[in-house]
Amino acid sequence: QKEVEQNSGPLSVPEGAIASLNCTYSDRGSQSFFWYRQYSGKSPELIMSIYSNGDKEDGRFTAQLNKASQYVSLLIRDSQPSDSATYLCAVIKGYSTLTFGKGTMLLVSP
Amino acid sequence: NAGVMQNPRHLVRRRGQEARLRCSPMKGHSHVYWYRQLPEEGLKFMVYLQKENIIDESGMPKERFSAEFPKEGPSILRIQQVVRGDSAAYFCASSPAGGVQETQYFGPGTRLLVL
Numbered sequence A: 001q002k003e004v005e006q007n008s009g010p011l012s013v014p015e016g017a018i019a020s021l022n023c024t025y026s027d028r029g030s031q032s033f034f035w036y037r038q039y040s041g042k043s044p045e046l047i048m049s050i051y052s053n054g055d056k057e058d059g060r061f062t063a064q065l066n067k068a069s070q071y072v073s074l075l076i077r078d079s080q081p082s083d084s085a086t087y088l089c090a091v092i093k094g095y096s097t098l099t100f101g102k103g104t105m106l107l108v109s110p
Numbered sequence B: 001n002a003g004v005m006q007n008p009r010h011l012v013r014r015r016g017q018e019a020r021l022r023c024s025p026m027k028g029h030s031h032v033y034w035y036r037q038l039p040e041e042g043l044k045f046m047v048y049l050q051k052e053n054i055i056d057e058s059g060m061p062k063e064r065f066s067a068e069f070p071k072e073g074p075s076i077l078r079i080q081q082v083v084r085g086d087s088a089a090y091f092c093a094s095s096p097a098g099g100v101q102e103t104q105y106f107g108p109g110t111r112l113l114v115l
Helices: none
Strands: A011-014 A019-025 A032-038 A045-050 A054-058 A061-066 A071-076 A085-092 A098-100 A104-109 B005-007 B010-013 B019-024 B031-037 B043-050 B053-056 B065-068 B075-079 B088-095 B110-114
Touching (some): A019 A104, A032 A061, A045 A054, B005 B088, B019 B088, B031 B075
Parallel strands (some): B010 B110
Antiparallel strands (some): A032 A085, A054 A061, B005 B019, B019 B075, B031 B043, B065 B075
């Protein structure tokens, strides 16, 4: 079982729609959860971090964490073509090192 | 306020040569992390360093790879006797402190191509 799993996509949504990105993790000891966005050929850029169960909202982005189900998600409201990128889910379970999923490619069509 | 800096941005080496990748963390950050992204693969942790100390090198290949973060100067990831399988993007990240809630900020990466 992979430590952090994401659907590779691509996830295609029309402009203005809600994009829902999902991630599951295997280690119940995971403590912190992050969503990074990576454009092709670029470096990862932090979108959201979440540490406790529930929802966390920041602008058009909402992160949701359910530790009992070992599940974390990212919702993007009013999706824009500029949101087209690969979204990486990452967790920290010990020290400070990030364990990443392979990412979900999001395509937002105008 | 400069972010994480990495150089070179692109590096071409022939098999058997050495590659040296440099990373200067953000101002005020004393913790550095190196990650590797192979083509079509996810980001994989390699090594975590603090000034003059290696905290966690569990993701580093046992041979040919080494890392340091001296008291003065950038962190360096060194790959000796490179092979084609080392071709990848190498990213450095930094954080102000260690801890499970510290955000890591990534540099632009070094794209290594081994011919």
